[in-house]
Amino acid sequence: MTDESSPPVLHATGLTRRYGRRTALSHCDLRIPKGRVIGLVGPNGAGKSTLLQLACGLIRPTAGTLRVLGERPAADAAHLARVGYVAQDTPVYAGLTVADHLRMGGWLNPSWDAALAKRRIDRAGLHPAQRAGRLSGGQRAQLALTVAAGKRPELLILDEPAAALDPLARDAFLHQLMEFVAELGASVVLSSHLLGDVARVCDYLVVLAGGRVQLAGDVPDLLAGHRRLVASRGELDRLPAGMEPVRREAAGDRDRVLVRVGAGTPPLPGVGEPVGLEELVLGYLGRAAATGSGSADPSTGPSTGSAGQPEVRR
Numbered sequence: 001m002t003d004e005s006s007p008p009v010l011h012a013t014g015l016t017r018r019y020g021r022r023t024a025l026s027h028c029d030l031r032i033p034k035g036r037v038i039g040l041v042g043p044n045g046a047g048k049s050t051l052l053q054l055a056c057g058l059i060r061p062t063a064g065t066l067r068v069l070g071e072r073p074a075a076d077a078a079h080l081a082r083v084g085y086v087a088q089d090t091p092v093y094a095g096l097t098v099a100d101h102l103r104m105g106g107w108l109n110p111s112w113d114a115a116l117a118k119r120r121i122d123r124a125g126l127h128p129a130q131r132a133g134r135l136s137g138g139q140r141a142q143l144a145l146t147v148a149a150g151k152r153p154e155l156l157i158l159d160e161p162a163a164a165l166d167p168l169a170r171d172a173f174l175h176q177l178m179e180f181v182a183e184l185g186a187s188v189v190l191s192s193h194l195l196g197d198v199a200r201v202c203d204y205l206v207v208l209a210g211g212r213v214q215l216a217g218d219v220p221d222l223l224a225g226h227r228r229l230v231a232s233r234g235e236l237d238r239l240p241a242g243m244e245p246v247r248r249e250a251a252g253d254r255d256r257v258l259v260r261v262g263a264g265t266p267p268l269p270g271v272g273e274p275v276g277l278e279e280l281v282l283g284y285l286g287r288a289a290a291t292g293s294g295s296a297d298p299s300t301g302p303s304t305g306s307a308g309q310p311e312v313r314r
């Protein structure tokens with residue numbers, strides 16, 4: 001359910017997190033409405049887990065502010081109950097059974113929905129008496145998701161939950177996730193390296209590189225706001241006003257340019273091809289890598305909006 005009148009699910013202003021001398025997140029600004037399934041993508045070390053841990057209140061910002069559902073992360077017990085978190089590697093207690101996990105969920109969470117949890121465990125084919133340590137990676141992920149969702153959170157935060165799963169298990173996991181979202185009406189933040197998964201389930205995209213936000217917005221708006229131009233070498237060296245080149249590639253005797261199209265830009269008859277989510281993400285990551293804005297070191301460049309024109313040859 002989309003809800004523009006509620007406080008944003010995530011609202012970051014100048015959010016910065018350093019570990020000693022290493023900057024993991026640098027001056028990030030985000031304002032994400034409730035009701036979205038948010039895909040958080042970026043290369044290794046981009047700062048994705050750091051952002052998610054900040055959102056859960058596991059760590060604190062070094063500078064800037066972050067509000068989750070309108071409040072400081074983990075502000076109090078009531079706020080903790082509104083947020084479900086599945087950390088990387090979907091940790092479960094190896095010595096406890098599936099049923100123990102559900103019982104523990106009930107003890108720890110005042111809003112625990114035992115019927116929902118039981119239903120999901122049954123659907124995932126998990127036996128209550130099975131020890132979590134004996135579950136496969138996919139089954140562990142299903143159990144961890146069930147425990148997080150059983151508290152009926154308003155926001156589910158999932159850090160690469162499906163990374164270790166085979167394609168079939170991943171498919172089942174994503175299917176179950178979408179069922180949860182429909183049933184709970186929850187917002188979700190999902191970090192992933194798997195762009196196909198993000199394209200399948202996410203309707204909001206955040207691209208991080210080097211601890212900086214490279215791109216953020218509703219997926220349909222982002223796709224509508226970008227085009228791929230293809231023309232003979234040199235023809236695209238000068239672009240019409242209102243078009244910002246994101247990434248240039250030379251392919252044989254052709255130039256291919258991913259452009260951001262401003263609201264007032266005239267239509268592009270015959271030349272502007274629509275782009276997909278994967279191409280969009282790779283375009284911004286390529287630009288970040290080429291211009292140095294993929295570095296969290298504040299001296300290396302702006303976090304967003306650079307109009308640099310890196311040339312990437314294949």
Ligand SMILES: Nc1ncnc2c1ncn2[C@@H]1O[C@H](COP(=O)(O)OP(=O)(O)OP(=O)(O)O)[C@@H](O)[C@H]1O
Pocket residue numbers: 019022023024042043044045046047048049050051
């Ligand atoms: N506890 C820590 N102590 C020191 N440095 C850390 C710590 N956690 C993260 N970092 C550093 O912060 C940066 C961002 O790490 P983070 O784990 O947030 O990235 P990520 O995008 O989640 O990466 P991946 O995709 O590999 O999981 C990296 O340079 C990392 O080495």
